[in-house]
Amino acid sequence: MRRRVSPAGGGLLPFKGILAAIWAGTLAAAAAGIGGAAESQIKYVDDIDQWRAEIFAGAANAGGQLEGPAMEAGFSHAGSLCFVPSGEAYFATDGVIFHISKEGTFRFFAGIPGTYGCADGPVEKATLGRQISICPDGKDGFYIGDRSNRCVRRLSRKDGRWMVETVAGDPAKPEWKGKPADGAGREAVFKYLHSNVIADADGNAYIMDNNFLRRVSPGGKVETLNPQGGPGKPDDGPLESAKFSLIMGGGMCFGPDGCIYVADRWNHCIRKVDLAAKQVVVVVGPGGGYRDGPEKNCGFHDSPGHIVYDPYRKRFNTNGVDDWGLRVWQNGEMRTIAGGNTRNEKCMEEPAKDSRMGWCGVYGVHPLPPHDIYFWSGHGWTNRIGRLYRPSDRKGGEGR
Amino acid sequence: MNGPYAIFMHARRMGGFGWRRVACPYLPIAHGPTHAGISISAGMTFFLAAAAFAPIVGGRAAGGGEAEFTAGTPAVIAEGDLLARPRAAFGSGVYLVAWQEGWPGLNGTADIVAVRLEAGSLKPPDAAPIKVCGAPESQSLPAVAAGADAFLVVWQDFRNGKDYDVRGAVVDAKTGKIRVPDFEIAARPRNQARPAAAWTGRHFAVVWQEARGRDAYGIAGVRVSAEGRVLDAEPILYAETGHSPTVRASAGKLLVAWSDGQTASGCMADAETGKPIKNVGAKGKMNTRCPNDISLADDGQGNFMAVSARESFPNPWGWPGPGAVLCSRVNADGSAPEENVNYGYYLSDVCGRRVPNVVDTATWGNTDRWHAGAPGGFKGTADGMWPYGKPAVAWDGKGTWLFAWVKGKILPDKLNLADYEIWLRGMDAKSLAVTLKDRKLAGGVGNEAKNPAIEAGPAGEFLLVYESVQAGGKMRIEAVGLRAK
Numbered sequence: 018m019r020r021r022v023s024p025a026g027g028g029l030l031p032f033k034g035i036l037a038a039i040w041a042g043t044l045a046a047a048a049a050g051i052g053g054a055a056e057s058q059i060k061y062v063d064d065i066d067q068w069r070a071e072i073f074a075g076a077a078n079a080g081g082q083l084e085g086p087a088m089e090a091g092f093s094h095a096g097s098l099c100f101v102p103s104g105e106a107y108f109a110t111d112g113v114i115f116h117i118s119k120e121g122t123f124r125f126f127a128g129i130p131g132t133y134g135c136a137d138g139p140v141e142k143a144t145l146g147r148q149i150s151i152c153p154d155g156k157d158g159f160y161i162g163d164r165s166n167r168c169v170r171r172l173s174r175k176d177g178r179w180m181v182e183t184v185a186g187d188p189a190k191p192e193w194k195g196k197p198a199d200g201a202g203r204e205a206v207f208k209y210l211h212s213n214v215i216a217d218a219d220g221n222a223y224i225m226d227n228n229f230l231r232r233v234s235p236g237g238k239v240e241t242l243n244p245q246g247g248p249g250k251p252d253d254g255p256l257e258s259a260k261f262s263l264i265m266g267g268g269m270c271f272g273p274d275g276c277i278y279v280a281d282r283w284n285h286c287i288r289k290v291d292l293a294a295k296q297v298v299v300v301v302g303p304g305g306g307y308r309d310g311p312e313k314n315c316g317f318h319d320s321p322g323h324i325v326y327d328p329y330r331k332r333f334n335t336n337g338v339d340d341w342g343l344r345v346w347q348n349g350e351m352r353t354i355a356g357g358n359t360r361n362e363k364c365m366e367e368p369a370k371d372s373r374m375g376w377c378g379v380y381g382v383h384p385l386p387p388h389d390i391y392f393w394s395g396h397g398w399t400n401r402i403g404r405l406y407r408p409s410d411r412k413g414g415e416g417r
Numbered sequence: 418m419n420g421p422y423a424i425f426m427h428a429r430r431m432g433g434f435g436w437r438r439v440a441c442p443y444l445p446i447a448h449g450p451t452h453a454g455i456s457i458s459a460g461m462t463f464f465l466a467a468a469a470f471a472p473i474v475g476g477r478a479a480g481g482g483e484a485e486f487t488a489g490t491p492a493v494i495a496e497g498d499l500l501a502r503p504r505a506a507f508g509s510g511v512y513l514v515a516w517q518e519g520w521p522g523l524n525g526t527a528d529i530v531a532v533r534l535e536a537g538s539l540k541p542p543d544a545a546p547i548k549v550c551g552a553p554e555s556q557s558l559p560a561v562a563a564g565a566d567a568f569l570v571v572w573q574d575f576r577n578g579k580d581y582d583v584r585g586a587v588v589d590a591k592t593g594k595i596r597v598p599d600f601e602i603a604a605r606p607r608n609q610a611r612p613a614a615a616w617t618g619r620h621f622a623v624v625w626q627e628a629r630g631r632d633a634y635g636i637a638g639v640r641v642s643a644e645g646r647v648l649d650a651e652p653i654l655y656a657e658t659g660h661s662p663t664v665r666a667s668a669g670k671l672l673v674a675w676s677d678g679q680t681a682s683g684c685m686a687d688a689e690t691g692k693p694i695k696n697v698g699a700k701g702k703m704n705t706r707c708p709n710d711i712s713l714a715d716d717g718q719g720n721f722m723a724v725s726a727r728e729s730f731p732n733p734w735g736w737p738g739p740g741a742v743l744c745s746r747v748n749a750d751g752s753a754p755e756e757n758v759n760y761g762y763y764l765s766d767v768c769g770r771r772v773p774n775v776v777d778t779a780t781w782g783n784t785d786r787w788h789a790g791a792p793g794g795f796k797g798t799a800d801g802m803w804p805y806g807k808p809a810v811a812w813d814g815k816g817t818w819l820f821a822w823v824k825g826k827i828l829p830d831k832l833n834l835a836d837y838e839i840w841l842r843g844m845d846a847k848s849l850a851v852t853l854k855d856r857k858l859a860g861g862v863g864n865e866a867k868n869p870a871i872e873a874g875p876a877g878e879f880l881l882v883y884e885s886v887q888a889g890g891k892m893r894i895e896a897v898g899l900r901a902k
Binding site: 147 | 608611632658678
């Protein structure tokens with residue numbers, strides 16, 4: 018089995034306007050014969066009473082970007098977060114990338130606060146788009162999925178200094194129409210980069226672009242893996258012609274088997290992309306409504322948006338974009354690990370079961386024990402990062 | 418990660434940041450960008466027209482007569498890689514413009530730099546800019562106030578590598594020398610950030626946002642003497658929750674204003690003691706729904722004007738509502754006429770300009786309502802532009818508030834903005850009727866302009882300063898002189 022670099026990739030929160038997809042989603046659900054308003058069926062993880070939620074970072078009212086201690090840091094959108102093995106984290110949001118020390122101090126790491134753009138260069142001069150995602154690139158650097166600039170960028174150390182470079186795509190070119198345009202570097206054209214970029218051990222980046230899975234080699238060559246695909250139903254079959262329905266969804270991660278798992282939002286399912294066999298199959302769902310249970314008979318209220326693999330507990334964390342709970346998918350079952358009840362009032366500060374979730378998502382799992390699970394939750398809390406933990410795991414753990 | 422920063426700093430030491438000594442004459446406003454401060458081009462005259470809108474909330478209709486404004490060509494004060502957030506104050510015959518130079522991030526460094534400009538000519542009397550603070554790590558987001566033949570420059574300071582403190586320095590207005598080198602104003606544990614300052618007639622009032630409780634910011638402040646001495650042993654608390662404060666003094670009172678959720682809030686304080694007296698309005702609100710980046714001006718009679726922004730971005734479905742800039746009056750008695758203005762569904766009454774305190778707004782195409790979520794989605798604004806970012810305001814001494822604000826071009830993805838421009842408008846003090854029609858002052862393609870500050874000088878003179886990003890990535894601090902005829 019090949020080692021994958023970013024099993025716990027961070028998800029870029031679709032902006033608040035994702036609300037707009039509600040009505041479109043309802044129509045899509047109806048068209049798919051899925052009961053979007055099905056009654057909630059919650060089945061918690063067995064140790065649900067041990068899980069707690071807490072705020073990790075983000076002041077309630079910082080009023081924009083601020084460095085400083087985690088609880089006083091300022092950011093406006095949930096953005097995208099990834100970890101490196103040392104336990105440090107990198108948080109991409111609103112045109113900047115924050116470095117988060119193991120002690121939890123937020124510092125600007127790349128990009129100019131308050132200035133958006135697509136200028137390459139040293140991190141202190143480079144400018145980034147407003148909507149960006151980040152993941153380790155397998156080469157001690159990072160890929161940045163720059164939705165605002167329709168390009169994939171790399172953050173890497175060269176001659177001792179951190180630099181930002183555009184690997185593929187060109188913001189000066191209009192988005193593609195009809196089918197994606199592949200090619201090397203700036204020849205390639207992107208349209209709408211979904212939730213998050215991920216990378217394999219060889220340094221290839223993968224990202225969902227509209228309804229197409231694009232692979233970007235370390236040298237910047239862009240290849241569409243489903244060139245005969247596009248928008249459509251989630252039929253199992255060859256990758257080359259696989260169709261997705263990802264409007265403002267499309268979170269993805271590598272699983273332990275080396276396959277890519279995609280939150281196929283408006284098909285209401287999770288798809289597995291087997292890169293070796295070049296096949297795509299539905300592995301969870303399709304199903305509507307907030308329903309836990311067997312993987313083929315579970316559902317999401319407003320359909321799967323993000324997915325992260327937890328290599329330490331050997332399970333996936335996932336969520337619907339407008340769901341009111343965070344879920345765990347393991348051993349053929351979907352279960353709730355946080356929230357799930359729309360009557361919950363407090364967010365990120367309760368037993369996980371009682372924490373209010375909404376417009377939430379998972380970022381990733383901390384690489385150091387006790388492997389806290391990092392997430393965001395909406396309802397006015399998109400300027401905060403939360404985490405799930407079990408107090409009993411924290412005894413002696415350093416990754417917190 | 419020292420490497421890139423070491424090289425960067427070396428570049429700076431080797432003169433990577435340019436400095437130009439340029440004039441900023443009161444020439445008629447130029448058509449299109451003028452990159453060189455000394456360029457001369459034919460221009461136009463602004464006319465203070467009769468009222469364009471009837472008053473809706475109090476006041477009288479503006480009417481009769483015309484006044485004129487002239488605007489100079491944009492002049493480059495400084496050029497470099499990373500110049501940001503210029504702020505200005507006027508006193509003792511000179512303006513002081515202070516800005517942030519450098520990158521305030523991990524292993525980076527940012528300093529506070531300033532320059533004096535003579536009233537009238539707007540020429541810099543000094544051969545080089547004033548390094549107000551060049552301490553390690555970052556000093557950022559400066560603010561300036563003028564009083565007692567001096568300027569107090571304050572900023573947020575990350576020199577300890579852990580959290581922000583508020584520090585300041587006093588610059589002699591007549592010599593341009595540092596009278597009091599940088600000193601602590603608020604340096605308690607945790608963050609104290611985003612300071613603002615005003616001169617009360619006897620001392621400076623400095624306010625900031627500080628971390629309070631577990632995870633929220635509130636508003637606090639102290640008085641600082643012209644000699645740089647902090648006069649309050651403990652900070653004065655103005656609000657338990659709030660951020661991005663600003664302060665202005667007029668007729669023996671202070672107005673401290675801040676953002677609080679969806680509200681632009683404020684309180685009146687005694688200028689002598691700095692102590693809060695009462696909330697503005699009945700509920701402490703200047704307006705709702707437009708809370709960001711508040712700027713203040715006063716008419717010298719105790720009446721204040723606040724201008725603030727709705728920092729929403731465009732969206733394919735229009736859900737965040739329109740970007741907008743609203744103004745809000747705070748009268749000498751503390752009343753706030755715009756406190757309870759209802760802006761309708763998704764601020765439809767803002768984009769339809771059915772309320773008087775709209776400085777600028779995005780529109781939904783050519784309609785006068787905001788159709789958030791409508792099938793087909795957001796098709797763009799009538800002019801393709803979207804107000805966004807910090808606005809500014811000044812008093813012309815003759816009954817007009819001058820507003821400067823930023824708007825950007827909506828890109829085809831309907832998600833992002835570019836080519837930011839700075840616009841100017843005048844509104845009648847009583848009626849809020851438009852007295853100076855909207856005029857673009859700076860910015861555009863290849864020469865983005867944003868983050869304006871506008872400061873009233875002597876005899877109808879104003880200085881507008883802003884940051885500019887050139888097509889090649891160079892950043893500039895630019896200034897435009899304005900004068901009421």
